[in-house]
Amino acid sequence: MPTMTSVESPVQLDAVHKTYGSGDSAVEALAGVSVSFPAGTFTAVMGPSGSGKSTLLHCAAGLDKPTSGRVTLVGTDLKGKSETKLTLLRRDHVAFIFQSFNLMPALNVEQNVTLPTLLAGREPDQAWVDQVIARVGLSQRVKHRPGELSGGQQQRVAIARALAARPAVVFADEPTGALDTNTALEVLTLMRELVSAGQTIVMVTHDPVAASYADNVLFLVDGRIVTQMAAPGVEAVAATLAQLGAQAKQARGQR
Structure with missing residues (x-):
C-alpha cells in the first residue's frame, strides 16, 4: 500500500507497539497497530475494556511515545521530536476532547x-465561536465560569473549545459520556458536520449510538485491530462489541 501524503492522511500509525512495564509484569497495550485516518473522516475506536483504545489515541496524538513503530501526525514523523516541538505541533493542528x-x-x-486560538497567536473568528457555543447549547451561559456549570455543561464547553479552533484533527475520548441524550446527539451532529467540512475526528467510545455517527469503526482487542465496519449501524456495532467482549473474556479465562 503506498504511503499517503500528510494532506490525505493527517494521522498515520505504522506497526505501533506500546508496552508498559518490563519482564514478567510487562503489559502490551498495542501489539503492532497499522492504520491511517484519512482527512475529512470520522473514525470511532471501540473494544472491550483494556483493549488499548486510549493508548492508541495517546500515541496517535503524540501524548505517549510508542515502544516501537512510527506515528505521523499532520505530515510530521513524531519519532525523536522534543516535547516543545510536539506541544507546538498539537497547539497548531490538534484539539482534544x-x-x-x-x-x-x-x-x-x-x-x-477562545483560549487555544489566542495561545496559538491567532484572532478568534467571533461569528464561528458564537455558532459553536450556540450549537452546544450554552449561548445563555457565555459569561458563566466552570464552577457555575454542571458537569454536562462543562463538557460542552470543552467540546466547543476543541471545535472553535478549527484544528486539522480532533482526538476525542468518550466525548459524550457525561452528556444527556439530546445534548449528546446535538454534539455528535456538530462533529459530523465538521467532518463534512474537512476536519478529521478520531473518537474513542463505548457507545454504539455515538459510533453510528462515524464513517468507520475500528474494533480493538488486546492491542490489535481485529475488525472494522464502514457506515456503522447501532445494532451491528452493539452486536460486534458484545461478541468481541465475550471472546476477550473467554480468552482471558483460558490463560
Missing part, C-alpha cells in the same frame, strides 16, 4: 472556548 474537562476555572465560557 477528554472525559476530564480541563477548563480554566477563572475564565468564563467564552474565554475558555
Whole structure:
C-alpha cells in the first residue's frame, strides 16, 4: 500500500507497539497497530475494556511515545521530536476532547472556548465561536465560569473549545459520556458536520449510538485491530462489541 501524503492522511500509525512495564509484569497495550485516518473522516475506536483504545489515541496524538513503530501526525514523523516541538505541533493542528474537562476555572465560557486560538497567536473568528457555543447549547451561559456549570455543561464547553479552533484533527475520548441524550446527539451532529467540512475526528467510545455517527469503526482487542465496519449501524456495532467482549473474556479465562 503506498504511503499517503500528510494532506490525505493527517494521522498515520505504522506497526505501533506500546508496552508498559518490563519482564514478567510487562503489559502490551498495542501489539503492532497499522492504520491511517484519512482527512475529512470520522473514525470511532471501540473494544472491550483494556483493549488499548486510549493508548492508541495517546500515541496517535503524540501524548505517549510508542515502544516501537512510527506515528505521523499532520505530515510530521513524531519519532525523536522534543516535547516543545510536539506541544507546538498539537497547539497548531490538534484539539482534544477528554472525559476530564480541563477548563480554566477563572475564565468564563467564552474565554475558555477562545483560549487555544489566542495561545496559538491567532484572532478568534467571533461569528464561528458564537455558532459553536450556540450549537452546544450554552449561548445563555457565555459569561458563566466552570464552577457555575454542571458537569454536562462543562463538557460542552470543552467540546466547543476543541471545535472553535478549527484544528486539522480532533482526538476525542468518550466525548459524550457525561452528556444527556439530546445534548449528546446535538454534539455528535456538530462533529459530523465538521467532518463534512474537512476536519478529521478520531473518537474513542463505548457507545454504539455515538459510533453510528462515524464513517468507520475500528474494533480493538488486546492491542490489535481485529475488525472494522464502514457506515456503522447501532445494532451491528452493539452486536460486534458484545461478541468481541465475550471472546476477550473467554480468552482471558483460558490463560
